[in-house]
Amino acid sequence: METSKFNKITALWIVVVLVLFIASIVLGIIMRLNQSEVISLYPTTFYTDMTVHGLTMIGIWFVAGMAAINYIMERYVKTSFYANLTALILTVFGVVLLWVSAFVGDFHAGWTFLHPLPLKLMWEKWATPMFLTSMAILGIGWLIWSLSLTASLLKKYSFSQVFAWQHLTKDPKTETPPFVLISMVTLVGIITCLIVAVVLIVLLFAEYFSRGTFVNDALLMKNLTYFFGHTIANEMLYLGLAIIYELFSEISGKPKWKTTWYVALAWNFTMVFILTAFFHHLYMDFVQPEGFQIIGQLASYFASLPAAGVTVFSIIIAVYKTKIKWSLANILFFVGVAGWVVGGLGAVIDATISNNFILHNTLWVPAHFHTYNAMGNVLFSLGFFYWFSKQFSGEEIKYKFSKLTIILLILGGAGFLAAFYFGGADSIPRRYSTYPVEFTTAKTLALIGATFASVYLIAILIFFANISKRCLNVIFSRS
């Protein structure tokens, strides 16, 4: 009974995420088509589209990771079904309000809704409070979920065990599974940035209702915005890594990965570094104290060390010259790690202040973050979705289909991203509905991007067609 409840809700999450994913990809392709001037939208329509695309994508891949780790966590501790359900209801409710505020109310402040833009009311008067309410609902729903998962972990593991500190001693008496460690490290980051998000929303509301008597400080608001935005985007990737640590060996038919001293050390370091890397979003704000700028570059660089040295190296060791059972799920994990590495390289280049001076807010930015999302984190979650749905039918999807899916994903993803990278190196700005004539390559690159993104979409549609029926069966099965 208990497991079947978790099966059902996880299957429901998967269907919701994939449906919203397909819709958001379509919005993405529409943006690229507009930038190539194949279609011609009002700028406002473009920017509402952009705002909805960005926020929906971040939201769904965050909850996809959460749903997956909640499902797996049931192997180790008892979690709360009602917290999970509350999060699902509030997520759907929040997304509906977001879409209404944007598509009906014309709200279009971008996914970061950087102060004071949301308060400028360049749209329906009610759209700003509705948008802020939608963010508050999402934030609170996710906070409840994260706190509840943390509480479940802490019921079984002591504070030092859950961070695997005993593995830093000579001979640890108990083992903290890597999955538990990574989930906990990630939940700490998530809870921190969601609390900051709540503060941010309260401050925006306060200014909105004060009618000009209270004005927030722009620099402080920008720091808060990126503390939240950067951190959540990073942490959701770590949710995906927790899945890999648990499932990669299992799906490959190999013994489980173990926590060792260096795994424990690496993830504890990551927990700290990741909270200061957001400073790289403010490099071009020269009034920010210089110390923060330099911490930003160092934290961005050294956050990549434990990740690359431990996670990437581990997956390479697990595969190198080792005969393993390949299935669509672990191929998606493997390709996803490669995508994550490539995106990370683009990120480290941009996190270098002297490079950021000419790359900041060019297409280089969507280039690298789409790499580790569309070709990284998304594939981690798709791998989980596939593994999950396969439990209930036992069969692999036809070899022909899984091969086609992978090939189209890689081909479509690579072409779509290349158009962003070349655009960024060409100084083409991000977030432009159409490009000034001086950018002679911009339209062509946008068309290439739209074309390859459509190939990527086809891969997702094939994947969706293959697993949605299984998920729907789980949702509607009796018992």
Place this chain on the structure above:
Amino acid sequence: MQHTSILLLFLALAGAAILIFIYVFRTSKNANSDEGGMTNALRKRFWFILILFIVLGIFASVTIPKSPYFLFADEQPSRVVHIAAAQYYFLMSNEAIDPKNPGAGDTIEINTGELVEFRVTSLDVNHGFAIYGPNNDIVAQTQAMPGYVNRLRWKFTTPGTYNILCLEYCGNGHQLMKSTFTVK
């Protein structure tokens, strides 16, 4: 120049990473069941992390001093240009701009080789202030933030027309914000 080297560096690194992943995948496909994976994995991991640490450390110590905050920091600018960004235009002036009464601004001409300091602020929301050179690459940039003044120092070497574009999303006219100045 820097634009091309950044792109090439990225393509080289990304290409190498992808080749390694393909190679590793193929060694797995070709493996016999009795073959034993990587030997001495812990030692190799240690060296990998150490080398990466050193490379990143060198990279950081070379690049941080080139950060824009330290550019021409010990020289006196011979020219100050005041910039106020607003939805959806840039105001440029030789005199300080009063936010309550911004005025009409000036046409700006700058000499090659002189040290200019741009004092950049915003009259409403956050904007960007990016200088595009005659071949339409970004030369330098900073942000325009309400309530703050960012000081950007630069010496121009190539004469010509320079465009200014907004690089911080500021609303539905963001893509239209544009201004120009000339370098003689």
